[in-house]
Amino acid sequence: MFGGGQGVLLSSCETERGGKVVWRVFQDSVMLIAVNGGQGGGGGSSRGEELSLQRLLENVWSSMVLVLGQDELASVRNVERLKRDLRSCFSLIDQLLEEKQEGIMGNLTHCADCLVPPNPTLLQEAVENFTQAADSEFGCLMVHGRIAVATEKWWRLAPQEVVLLSALMRSLSASGSASCDYPVFLPHGSPTVAHRLLRFQLLPGADVCVLCGPTPSLLRAETTLVGRFWLPLADTLRDCLAVGERCLPGSVSLRPDVLALLLINRETRRSVSCVRASSDSSVPSRARCWELLKLFYIFSTTRYFSQEETLCVSPEEKPQRSSCEDFAPGFSHQPLQCYLVTEECKCYTLQTPQHQLFLLTPLSVPTFALRTVATHTLSAITAATGF
Amino acid sequence: MAPVPQPGAAVVADWHRDADSREFFSRILHKKRRRKFSLLESPVMPPHLAVDTVHYKVFISGKSGVGKTALAARLAGRSIPSMHYETTGIETTVVYWPVKLRESGRVLFFRLQLWDCGENALRRFDHLLPSCKEQLDAVLFLFSFTDRTSFDDLSNQIAKWSGPSDRLVKLVVGTKYDLFMHSDVTEREVTRFQEEWGSPVLRTGGEVSDGLGDVAALLNGLAENLWHQDCVAASQHSQQATGTLI
Ligand SMILES: Nc1nc2c(ncn2[C@@H]2O[C@H](COP(=O)(O)OP(=O)(O)O)[C@@H](O)[C@H]2O)c(=O)[nH]1
Numbered sequence: 001m002f003g004g005g006q007g008v009l010l011s012s013c014e015t016e017r018g019g020k021v022v023w024r025v026f027q028d029s030v031m032l033i034a035v036n037g038g039q040g041g042g043g044g045s046s047r048g049e050e051l052s053l054q055r056l057l058e059n060v061w062s063s064m065v066l067v068l069g070q071d072e073l074a075s076v077r078n079v080e081r082l083k084r085d086l087r088s089c090f091s092l093i094d095q096l097l098e099e100k101q102e103g104i105m106g107n108l109t110h111c112a113d114c115l116v117p118p119n120p121t122l123l124q125e126a127v128e129n130f131t132q133a134a135d136s137e138f139g140c141l142m143v144h145g146r147i148a149v150a151t152e153k154w155w156r157l158a159p160q161e162v163v164l165l166s167a168l169m170r171s172l173s174a175s176g177s178a179s180c181d182y183p184v185f186l187p188h189g190s191p192t193v194a195h196r197l198l199r200f201q202l203l204p205g206a207d208v209c210v211l212c213g214p215t216p217s218l219l220r221a222e223t224t225l226v227g228r229f230w231l232p233l234a235d236t237l238r239d240c241l242a243v244g245e246r247c248l249p250g251s252v253s254l255r256p257d258v259l260a261l262l263l264i265n266r267e268t269r270r271s272v273s274c275v276r277a278s279s280d281s282s283v284p285s286r287a288r289c290w291e292l293l294k295l296f297y298i299f300s301t302t303r304y305f306s307q308e309e310t311l312c313v314s315p316e317e318k319p320q321r322s323s324c325e326d327f328a329p330g331f332s333h334q335p336l337q338c339y340l341v342t343e344e345c346k347c348y349t350l351q352t353p354q355h356q357l358f359l360l361t362p363l364s365v366p367t368f369a370l371r372t373v374a375t376h377t378l379s380a381i382t383a384a385t386g387f
Numbered sequence: 388m389a390p391v392p393q394p395g396a397a398v399v400a401d402w403h404r405d406a407d408s409r410e411f412f413s414r415i416l417h418k419k420r421r422r423k424f425s426l427l428e429s430p431v432m433p434p435h436l437a438v439d440t441v442h443y444k445v446f447i448s449g450k451s452g453v454g455k456t457a458l459a460a461r462l463a464g465r466s467i468p469s470m471h472y473e474t475t476g477i478e479t480t481v482v483y484w485p486v487k488l489r490e491s492g493r494v495l496f497f498r499l500q501l502w503d504c505g506e507n508a509l510r511r512f513d514h515l516l517p518s519c520k521e522q523l524d525a526v527l528f529l530f531s532f533t534d535r536t537s538f539d540d541l542s543n544q545i546a547k548w549s550g551p552s553d554r555l556v557k558l559v560v561g562t563k564y565d566l567f568m569h570s571d572v573t574e575r576e577v578t579r580f581q582e583e584w585g586s587p588v589l590r591t592g593g594e595v596s597d598g599l600g601d602v603a604a605l606l607n608g609l610a611e612n613l614w615h616q617d618c619v620a621a622s623q624h625s626q627q628a629t630g631t632l633i
């Protein structure tokens with residue numbers, strides 16, 4: 001703040017013990033400050049840590065807008081009232097801080113976590129018809145907290161909104177309720193006018209939602225539409241649920257030497273990720289694999305690959321922000337692949353114009369073979385699913 | 388308000404303890420815990436035991452933090468959230484509960500859909516309350532034994548819901564009864580309120596146990612009142628019908 005008064009932009013600092021403090025002012029009104037304890041979260045680098053903290057700040061701000069709307073946050077009339085109203089955001093914010101659910105990468109990547117159903121056509125049709133019947137164009141089917149199918153308009157929401165709505169759906173789904181009618185503001189598309197997010201739990205782990213206006217009422221949508229469109233598809237939904245946390249249908253066979261993977265489609269801003277179950281004690285545990293996958297993503301995107309810029313930076317802020325990027329060690333060329341060998345596993349990233357694949361393998365895989373494993377895996381997935 | 392039946396007059400109280408109820412309660416249990424029902428699921432009975440299901444919509448009313456979301460979770464047999472997060476929209480919970488009618492011995496599945504909406508959300512968004520009121524069958528008015536003001540405000544709350552068409556079951560539920568050591572509301576006050584109000588105050592609190600014994604009194608009480616209301620309405624309706632015939 002002192003620096004700001006002198007026209008200096010300071011965006012983060014570090015404590016002696018390696019803790020990191022990052023902050024940002026949103027809408028000239030609210031300053032959010034994120035502090036971490038020093039270890040971890042950054043792929044071992046300060047820039048990596050900054051990336052995850054910056055992401056956290058953006059996500060927290062967007063959650064606040066999602067629940068309260070921008071007007072209430074941008075022009076604060078009564079601080080006490082705002083403090084009380086902010087409590088409504090705590091559930092989402094805590095979820096962002098805790099990152100409890102394994103296998104959810106979207107908060108970090110700002111790509112939608114997806115699950116590829118074995119039979120998408122039927123489900124796609126059902127989501128479209130259901131959405132239309134609910135007077136909406138925005139509809140989405142979530143399975144195990146990931147998007148299985150969605151309407152075209154849903155995919156045209158800002159990537160960050162898709163990620164945030166997914167997070168909200170996960171928390172509503174975890175509460176075990178059968179249906180919801182939640183007022184939501186869209187941080188990019190509609191920050192000052194609330195829409196209604198209707199959500200219906202079709203089967204445990206399978207939820208459908210639509211974003212709509214004043215009609216239909218929750219009761220009417222539930223009694224007249226849910227059974228009509230989804231009862232005939234109960235078995236298809238069960239097949240889809242059976243895909244489980246693998247997120248890829250049985251038609252994709254992964255090589256046994258793939259421990260974990262994260263595949264991002266750079267055009268559609270969607271991702272699938274999975275960790276393979278293994279009883280082998282020489283490889284890291286499932287939980288550790290998820291952690292390593294995140295760290296490796298941060299490592300490679302901050303050092304070598306650009307993450308697609310979805311940072312929700314306002315136009316006037318942009319020149320300032322990009323000026324701090326200039327300090328980063330620049331490459332004269334664009335890397336296409338990178339690898340990393342650690343004490344726990346080996347990691348490999350492959351980038352094509354359309355995809356980024358992040359892969360973990362056991363130490364037993366020879367380093368020279370990593371590239372083959374990665375190219376095979378990428379083509380196995382894209383050939384079988386068209387992801 | 389229509390006279391409320393004596394507890395246990397219309398439905399068999401504590402039926403879940405009787406041997407002949409096991410066939411029915413087993414349909415709402417899974418591994419000794421309550422089964423959770425999503426929208427496409429319902430209890431399935433073998434053909435020779437097929438029973439009717441009656442549907443009701445129930446709204447849970449009360450100030451923020453009184454325990455609305457916890458009550459919905461408890462009645463469905465889910466564990467109670469330890470943190471208090473505001474419910475920032477409408478959330479509904481589906482509860483199936485088998486009931487045996489005393490007179491006829493007939494068994495029915497009650498499908499109760501509990502509607503829970505945070506007070507702040509109701510205040511901030513005008514469309515939520517009408518949505519909660521649409522085709523409503525019952526309101527549960529909650530007060531907390533640890534919050535005096537929530538008890539004092541009951542008459543106000545109830546008054547807001549008395550309209551010309553009075554086909555609405557209204558029950559009062561005291562929450563956090565397990566924290567009686569810190570109770571702000573005395574037994575005498577509750578007794579006096581029951582006498583004035585002409586209907587019992589139900590109580591809940593404590594850990595969710597097997598999901599039957601801890602909720603049976605409340606669910607049977609609610610079912611009984613809903614059934615009674617339907618019977619009264621049906622008899623009025625048939626009287627009117629015969630009236631016009633003559
Ligand atoms: N001890 C105890 N705590 C309860 C009970 N019901 C709710 N709570 C706690 O009270 C807080 C608020 O409950 P909640 O249901 O979220 O309130 P709501 O705002 O009315 O939905 C939570 O921390 C609950 O754990 C109860 O019966 N006994």
Ligand SMILES: [Mg+2]
Binds near residue numbers: 456503504
């Ligand atoms: Mg609540």
